[in-house]
Amino acid sequence: xxxxxxxxxxxxxxxxxxxxxxLICSLLFFISFIYxxxxxxxxxxxxxxxxxxxxxxxxxxxxxxxxxxVLMILASESVFRLGYFSxxxxxxxxxxxxxxxxxxxxxxxxxxxxxxxxxxIPTLFLILGWGYxxxxxxxxxxxxxxxxxxxxxxxxxxxxVYNSLGSLCLFLLRGGDSLVGGLFYIxxxxxxxxxxxxxxxxxxxxxxxxxxxxxxxxxxxxxxLKLGGYGLLRVFPVLxxxxxxxxIVWVAxSLVGGLFxxxxxxxxxxxxxxxxxxSVAHMSMVIGGIMTLNYWGVxxxxxxxxxxGLCSSGLFCLSNISYERFGSRSxxxxxxxxxLMPSMAMWWFLLSACNMAAPPSLNLLGEIGLLSSLVSWSWxxxxxxxxxxxxxxxxxxxxxxYSQHGSIYSGVYSCSLGYVREFLLxxxxxxxxxxxxxxxxVTVFWV
Numbered sequence: 539x540x541x542x543x544x545x546x547x548x549x550x551x552x553x554x555x556x557x558x559x560x561l562i563c564s565l566l567f568f569i570s571f572i573y574x575x576x577x578x579x580x581x582x583x584x585x586x587x588x589x590x591x592x593x594x595x596x597x598x599x600x601x602x603x604x605x606x607x608v609l610m611i612l613a614s615e616s617v618f619r620l621g622y623f624s625x626x627x628x629x630x631x632x633x634x635x636x637x638x639x640x641x642x643x644x645x646x647x648x649x650x651x652x653x654x655x656x657x658x659i660p661t662l663f664l665i666l667g668w669g670y671x672x673x674x675x676x677x678x679x680x681x682x683x684x685x686x687x688x689x690x691x692x693x694x695x696x697x698x699v700y701n702s703l704g705s706l707c708l709f710l711l712r713g714g715d716s717l718v719g720g721l722f723y724i725x726x727x728x729x730x731x732x733x734x735x736x737x738x739x740x741x742x743x744x745x746x747x748x749x750x751x752x753x754x755x756x757x758x759x760x761x762x763l764k765l766g767g768y769g770l771l772r773v774f775p776v777l778x779x780x781x782x783x784x785x786i787v788w789v790a791x792s793l794v795g796g797l798f799x800x801x802x803x804x805x806x807x808x809x810x811x812x813x814x815x816x817s818v819a820h821m822s823m824v825i826g827g828i829m830t831l832n833y834w835g836v837x838x839x840x841x842x843x844x845x846x847g848l849c850s851s852g853l854f855c856l857s858n859i860s861y862e863r864f865g866s867r868s869x870x871x872x873x874x875x876x877x878l879m880p881s882m883a884m885w886w887f888l889l890s891a892c893n894m895a896a897p898p899s900l901n902l903l904g905e906i907g908l909l910s911s912l913v914s915w916s917w918x919x920x921x922x923x924x925x926x927x928x929x930x931x932x933x934x935x936x937x938x939x940y941s942q943h944g945s946i947y948s949g950v951y952s953c954s955l956g957y958v959r960e961f962l963l964x965x966x967x968x969x970x971x972x973x974x975x976x977x978x979x980v981t982v983f984w985v
Contacts, residue, residue, distance in 0.1 A: 539592060539643065545569050546636050553632065556624035559611070562632070566608035573601055588707065591645045595840055598981070599761070599768055602847050603638040605970070606760035607631055610753040612963050613855050616862065617668065617751075627668065631753065634660035638761055642768065647696050647706040650772070651689070654765055658685055661762060664754040665746060677749035680742040688732035688739070695725035699776060711775045723780045726773050731788070733766030734821045737795020747814035748867075752858035755810065759817050759850035764843045767821075770828050771836065781831050788829040789912070793922045796822025800929035804936060809857040809867045812937055813850060816893065819930055820846045827908040830915040838907025841981040845892070845900035845971060852889045852967030856882070859960055860941070863953050869937070874946035878953040883942050885964040890938040892971055894931045900974050900981065907982060 549565060552558040577597070592600070610631055618624040637657040644650035658681070665678045700706050732739045743763075747755050774781055796819045803819065806812040824842050827835035859882065860872045876883040892899040905927070912919045974981055 539590060542569060542573055543590075543636070543639060546632060546639060549632050550629060553625050553629040556618050556621060556628075559618045559624065559628065562628055563608060563611050566604065566611065566635075570601070570604045570608060573604060589646055589649055590640070590643045592643055594980070595768070595771065596642045598840070598844055599642045599764055600639055602764070602844055603635060603642065603761045605966075606756055606847065606851055607635040607638075609851065609855075609963060609966060610756050612959065612966075613756060613858065614668075614751065614753045615959060617753075623667065627664075627753075630660045630663050630667075634664075634757060641765065645708055647699065647708065647711075647773075650708075650769070651693060651696055654769070655686070655689060657762065657765070658682065661754065661757065664757070665750045668751040668754070669749045670751070671749060673745070674749035677742075677745040681746045684732055684735075684739065684742040685729075688729040691725035692729035695722055698722060698725075708772050711773070720780075720784075723777055723784060726777060727770065727788075730766040730769040730773075731825065733769070734763055734825060735766070735818065736788070736792050736825055737799060737818065737822060738791070740795075740799070740818045743818060744811050744814040747817075747854075748808065748810050752854060755814075755854040755858075756851040759813070759854060760847040763817060763821055764847060767824050767828060767839060767843050770825075771840070774828075774831065778831065781829070785829040785831060786916075789826045789915070789919070792822040792825040792829070793912075793919060793926065796820075796826075797922055797926050797929065800926060800933060803933035804929070806933075807869045809860065809869060809872060809937070809941070810854065811867075812869075812933065813853045813857060816930070816933060817846065817850050819926070820850075823905065823908050823912075823926070826912055826919075830911050832911050832915060834907050835911035835915070837982045838904050838911060841900060842904030842908060844974070844981060845904050848967050848971040849889060849892045849899070849901060852885075852964055852971075853893065855960075855963055855967065856886055856889060859956065864947070864950060869940045871947045871949070872941050873944045874942070876942040877946055878950070879955055881961075882956045885961070885968070886938055886942055888968050889964070890934050892968070894934045895927075898975050899972050901971075903975055903978065903982065 549562060552562050611628065614627065617627050634657060637653050637660065641650060641653040641657060644653060662678050662682060665674050665681065696706065735743050746758060750758060799815050799818045799822070803812050803815045806815060820842065824839045827839035857867060860875065861867055864871050866872065892901055895901040895905040909923055912923060
């Protein structure tokens with residue numbers, strides 16, 4: 539495990555020159571495949587020392603982080619072609635990969651908190667340095683203040699756990715129910731709910747996505763939203779008894795909020811904003827599944843987190859492909875794309891179908907498990923879930939039909955077709971998303 543960390547650290551000297559772009563990309567693909575084939579067939583912590591280790595859930599999210607980070611570099615070819623501080627860009631991406639690797643591999647709650655907060659710094663650099671518009675400064679401030687202000691109570695809660703239990707090891711956080719009070723519970727949970735994000739504390743996400751470059755949007759949707767879900771899964775052994783009492787509040791708030799956000803999606807004309815709001819709607823189901831604290835809810839939430847990471851990242855790549863051609867993210871400009879780029883329309887359809895949880899994607903498996911766990915927890919949620927599922931399909935079809943069909947925008951006279959690099963990029967999002975369902979036990983039966 540330490541070898542993977544050193545491999546990533548020793549990639550940083552290659553960032554000096556932009557000529558090493560393809561070499562860095564190839565080496566990151568190499569380490570992703572090596573990590574994939576070092577699959578741990580044991581359901582226990584393994585690794586090095588008392589700081590870093592790996593079990594099945596952290597293994598899956600580390601692999602997702604490595605995969606998304608290499609696709610970020612592949613998607614940002616324009617940064618290297620135009621020479622827009624490409625060496626520093628590669629350094630920021632590799633630094634972010636190292637932070638995420640350490641976050642998901644942390645055994646100690648304190649080291650998890652430190653790396654969890656440190657991953658915000660490279661993300662902020664991506665938004666401020668390579669964002670498209672002057673409003674990126676406001677988006678960066680939103681991102682920083684929402685996440686940091688919510689994380690300060692978490693640090694107090696972690697120190698309280700250490701003072702009471704004498705340990706911060708994740709696999710020793712059992713039997714801490716005597717610690718739990720209402721204030722302590724909210725301190726431990728609220729930071730992760732903001733990071734996911736939950737409805738009402740989600741306002742930082744659409745602005746960050748809209749102003750971020752394609753690499754920033756990919757890592758935000760693909761991995762950084764999963765940090766909140768991962769944190770909830772890790773701290774709930776301490777909060778188990780109180781979680782049953784408070785669960786109804788979070789489940790109701792997240793699902794009703796997800797329904798409202800789905801309605802917001804039907805009114806969006808900005809492609810990136812629509813995909814960002816759809817992420818909030820999908821994460822609302824993940825929050826609901828985790829807060830039920832039953833077996834299917836917890837397992838299926840992990841499956842949907844991995845599926846959403848690949849699917850939403852692919853959709854952001856598609857929106858960036860259109861943006862590079864037309865210079866606009868508006869659905870009014872990006873209409874009739876099937877006439878201009880017919881080969882790209884297939885990828886729009888495939889990734890939109892995955893976003894709707896169509897078979898055989900992993901999204902279907904995750905959503906079926908979450909629906910069954912939420913309905914078994916309370917049958918009253920069935921009515922909210924019916925509308926949530928319906929509108930998630932409705933706004934995805936709205937996005938696909940408006941972007942692909944209809945008349946071509948009159949200001950567009952010519953358009954380059956898709957490049958091989960772009961088709962490879964989309965294939966590397968879609969293929970694992972539909973292949974993982976062949977090995978269901980890894981994503982669902984990991985507890």
